[in-house]
Amino acid sequence: MSEGKVYKQGWSPEDVSWSAFDASKAEPWLIDAIKSAALVEYNAPDYVIYLKRVFPPDMYAVLEQWGREETQHGAVLGRWAEMADPNFKLDEAIARFRKGYRPEHFAGGEQASVRGSRRGEMIARCVVESGTSSYYTALKDATNEPVLKEIAGRVAADEFRHYKLFFETLHAQNEPDLPFWRKLLIAVGRITESDDDEISYAYYCATVRPEEEAAKPYVRAECSKGVFAGTARIYRRHHIQKMTQMVAKAVGADPHGRLAKLAGALVWRMIRARAGRSVETAAA
Ligand SMILES: [Fe+2]
Ligand SMILES: [Fe+2]
Numbered sequence: 001m002s003e004g005k006v007y008k009q010g011w012s013p014e015d016v017s018w019s020a021f022d023a024s025k026a027e028p029w030l031i032d033a034i035k036s037a038a039l040v041e042y043n044a045p046d047y048v049i050y051l052k053r054v055f056p057p058d059m060y061a062v063l064e065q066w067g068r069e070e071t072q073h074g075a076v077l078g079r080w081a082e083m084a085d086p087n088f089k090l091d092e093a094i095a096r097f098r099k100g101y102r103p104e105h106f107a108g109g110e111q112a113s114v115r116g117s118r119r120g121e122m123i124a125r126c127v128v129e130s131g132t133s134s135y136y137t138a139l140k141d142a143t144n145e146p147v148l149k150e151i152a153g154r155v156a157a158d159e160f161r162h163y164k165l166f167f168e169t170l171h172a173q174n175e176p177d178l179p180f181w182r183k184l185l186i187a188v189g190r191i192t193e194s195d196d197d198e199i200s201y202a203y204y205c206a207t208v209r210p211e212e213e214a215a216k217p218y219v220r221a222e223c224s225k226g227v228f229a230g231t232a233r234i235y236r237r238h239h240i241q242k243m244t245q246m247v248a249k250a251v252g253a254d255p256h257g258r259l260a261k262l263a264g265a266l267v268w269r270m271i272r273a274r275a276g277r278s279v280e281t282a283a284a
Helices: 028-041 044-054 056-082 092-099 118-142 146-172 180-192 197-207 220-234 237-250 258-274
Strands: none
Touching: 028 056, 028 197, 044 056, 044 118, 044 237, 056 092, 056 146, 056 258, 092 197, 118 146, 118 180, 118 220, 118 237, 146 237, 180 220, 180 237, 197 220, 220 258
């Protein structure tokens, strides 16, 4: 199970024990996964701009702090990736990623949430933070590289706090509660969005050098398979169950009920299937 040190909020990149880096424990597939994660985390400033259109000014300071923490996740993961692969340049990869990927709702100037309400927006954010907190916990458990283990522990603790922040913000809204089916649709919609170009294109920018682009053009299905292959190597069954419990709680379902268990089983099978690995050979 997940155990070890609990990290407090408010850490900085200089708090990480960088000198403990052990290159022999940074496997190529892991480096690819971390580069991709760094790029996605680094996109947070765009989410802050979008969320500031959806929420009133009294939320701005909280949203900006959240965005700074997500950007810091990108910076420390990117720094680790640059140590593990000297050919990788975070700034260059970010520039390519941002040039080639921009969600439609970031570009618009409208005030409304693409989720239909502020409550809907917070459910979607809870889904994302459920995913990231479980991912970095699984990463911390999966890697033996000391610096990455520390970074993953620090980031996972931040992501759990982000979930709590958005869960509390969800229930603080002076909007009528949404029907259960609507909350479920928002959550499922946000989960399936994870299938979109954001993560796949980040993987492409992370793993294909600029000079290789002409010979290796972006093919979403191939990159998506690469993403899921890494994900399947990192996650264990209990990490998925924790994630689906958190999502269930966000939509108002019983975290320990049948729906959460069923969802956990489905997500587990989906990840392994998308990675092209047999569900039967999966380590539990
Ligand atoms: Fe993050
Ligand atoms: Fe987060």
